[in-house]
Amino acid sequence: MNWNFIIFSIVKIAIVVGVVQGMVAYAVLAERKISAWIQDRVGPNRTAPPFMKYIPVVGPALIRLGIFQPLADGLKFMLKEDFTPAGVRKIYFWLAPAIAVIPSMLVVAVIPFGSQIGAQKMVIADLNVGILYTFGIVSLGVYGIVLAGYAANSKYPMFGGIRSSAQMISYEISMGMSVIPVLLIAGNLNLSRIIGWQSAHGWMVFYAPLSFIIFLIASFAETNRLPFDLPEAETELVGGYHTEYGSMKFALFFLAEYSNMIASSGMMVTLFFGGWTLPFWGLDHAATSLGMGLVQILVFLVKMLLFMALFIWVRWMFPRFRYDQLMDLGWRRFVPLALVNILVTAVILWMKS
Amino acid sequence: MIVNRKPLTFWERLYLPAIAGGLKVTLRHAYRTLFQGKKVTMEYPEQKWAVPTDYRGAPYLVKDQEGNTKCVSCQLCEFVCPPKAIRITPPGPAGQIADRPNAEKMPEEFEINFLRCIYCGLCQEVCPEEAIFLLKDYSLTGQSRDEMIYDKEKLLALGGTHGGIQKWKHKLEEAKEQENFPVKV
Numbered sequence: 001m002n003w004n005f006i007i008f009s010i011v012k013i014a015i016v017v018g019v020v021q022g023m024v025a026y027a028v029l030a031e032r033k034i035s036a037w038i039q040d041r042v043g044p045n046r047t048a049p050p051f052m053k054y055i056p057v058v059g060p061a062l063i064r065l066g067i068f069q070p071l072a073d074g075l076k077f078m079l080k081e082d083f084t085p086a087g088v089r090k091i092y093f094w095l096a097p098a099i100a101v102i103p104s105m106l107v108v109a110v111i112p113f114g115s116q117i118g119a120q121k122m123v124i125a126d127l128n129v130g131i132l133y134t135f136g137i138v139s140l141g142v143y144g145i146v147l148a149g150y151a152a153n154s155k156y157p158m159f160g161g162i163r164s165s166a167q168m169i170s171y172e173i174s175m176g177m178s179v180i181p182v183l184l185i186a187g188n189l190n191l192s193r194i195i196g197w198q199s200a201h202g203w204m205v206f207y208a209p210l211s212f213i214i215f216l217i218a219s220f221a222e223t224n225r226l227p228f229d230l231p232e233a234e235t236e237l238v239g240g241y242h243t244e245y246g247s248m249k250f251a252l253f254f255l256a257e258y259s260n261m262i263a264s265s266g267m268m269v270t271l272f273f274g275g276w277t278l279p280f281w282g283l284d285h286a287a288t289s290l291g292m293g294l295v296q297i298l299v300f301l302v303k304m305l306l307f308m309a310l311f312i313w314v315r316w317m318f319p320r321f322r323y324d325q326l327m328d329l330g331w332r333r334f335v336p337l338a339l340v341n342i343l344v345t346a347v348i349l350w351m352k353s
Numbered sequence: 354m355i356v357n358r359k360p361l362t363f364w365e366r367l368y369l370p371a372i373a374g375g376l377k378v379t380l381r382h383a384y385r386t387l388f389q390g391k392k393v394t395m396e397y398p399e400q401k402w403a404v405p406t407d408y409r410g411a412p413y414l415v416k417d418q419e420g421n422t423k424c425v426s427c428q429l430c431e432f433v434c435p436p437k438a439i440r441i442t443p444p445g446p447a448g449q450i451a452d453r454p455n456a457e458k459m460p461e462e463f464e465i466n467f468l469r470c471i472y473c474g475l476c477q478e479v480c481p482e483e484a485i486f487l488l489k490d491y492s493l494t495g496q497s498r499d500e501m502i503y504d505k506e507k508l509l510a511l512g513g514t515h516g517g518i519q520k521w522k523h524k525l526e527e528a529k530e531q532e533n534f535p536v537k538v
Binding site: 034036037038039040041042045313314316317318 | 372375376378379380382383385386387391392393394396
């Protein structure tokens with residue numbers, strides 16, 4: 001047993017999980033703030049601990065930004081009565097939120113969020129089959145939602161669950177196929193090596209733009225975000241698959257949705273936008289000093305947050321797709337497009353070699 | 354009627370220009386809200402609406418310019434009040450006399466239940482003494498039902514003074530002049 005490895009892994013897991021949870025909390029705030037700005041509103045700007053307003057300048061500014069809103073939200077979720085409706089299938093009802101959260105947390109494990117600090121690689125698990133692992137785990141995400149829909153024993157959550165099962169499985173295919181050109185070009189499944197290839201040759205998005213577009217749209221569908229939020233279409237299905245849930249169990253679904261967003265943003269940054277690298281200031285190779293290591297983590301986070309902002313921005317712009325349009329887009333547009341993309345990439349690579 | 358719709362062009366079917374257009378619209382709105390201060394929200398407790406002059410707010414009792422209670426306890430407002438929010442206790446034969454000289458009486462107790470009041474303004478219209486007015490108060494709060502029943506002192510304090518013709522004062526002066534009228538013999 002390598003104790004060094006175990007200890008550092010535990011530390012990394014703790015930090016990454018903590019950061020992801022914090023980012024989820026603030027992603028909810030960002031969602032509310034950005035939606036407010038887009039809709040000419042102000043957004044949450046009241047919540048604050050009582051002493052904050054006595055701190056000059058900084059305090060009121062933070063309050064106006066709503067920085068303390070997630071704390072209040074989290075506290076509310078935790079203190080609420082954990083109510084289980086009478087008609088539900090209890091075991092599945094209790095299991096579903098956990099099953100929804102776990103895969104979304106596991107995906108983050110293979111994403112390299114920095115080069116290295118000291119001798120430690122800034123990735124929890126540097127798997128050689130990183131992408132395959134990701135897709136394997138992502139497909140598990142649907143179970144939580146389907147189970148929630150089934151367990152609620154009520155028709156609207158059931159609809160939500162059914163919709164999500166069809167949607168997520170359909171879009172997984174085009175998502176998986178959209179990544180194949182990337183793998184063909186980079187010649188590797190390991191995410192760290194793909195980043196290495198990108199730092200040598202330039203960002204993947206310039207080599208496989210079509211892959212990026214398909215991946216982007218498919219990840220909107222995979223994370224159940226608008227314009228593909230059919231599983232939780234509030235206007236049609238009351239609340240979707242989590243209608244019957246309350247308090248912390250509901251919060252776990254929220255957590256799952258937002259950590260999926262974080263994970264897919266991370267995947268997009270890693271696959272198409274060079275991960276933690278920047279082509280200048282010597283940030284394109286593994287860090288040798290502590291400062292550089294931290295800067296590279298920061299670069300990764302900033303890129304990821306830009307994608308998060310895109311996710312949120314898009315949500316407040318488009319109307320929801322109709323179910324048949326969604327399926328049409330997934331099966332009759334993206335699957336053939338992704339296949340052609342693979343073929344063209346393969347032919348070009350073959351011609352070059 | 355059959356509307357002939359044009360078949361979508363290639364770019365329209367691709368939706369990408371429409372998506373870009375949507376992004377532009379939302380971005381423009383976010384920019385205006387953030388940097389040009391064109392938000393539509395009014396942040397209520399700090400900012401308040403300019404209340405229109407004919408606004409019908411909470412009905413309060415008013416005093417005349419000499420600080421006397423104008424209400425003469427005629428109970429017309431109590432009678433006309435549709436939700437029966439007003440309750441007046443008249444002084445009775447042995448009760449307190451009015452502040453104002455020559456006015457017959459004033460209410461011993463005058464209560465308005467603001468949980469019942471519908472702000473219709475009938476009390477103001479019916480009042481022969483111009484003693485009750487719907488002022489501009491629109492934000493009435495209380496922590497219990499009892500707190501929302503305003504008594505005479507509170508209503509008078511909130512209503513303030515409202516000058517007028519001072520009918521009873523003129524009556525008094527007229528009566529005094531009658532007494533001093535030089536009678537020719």
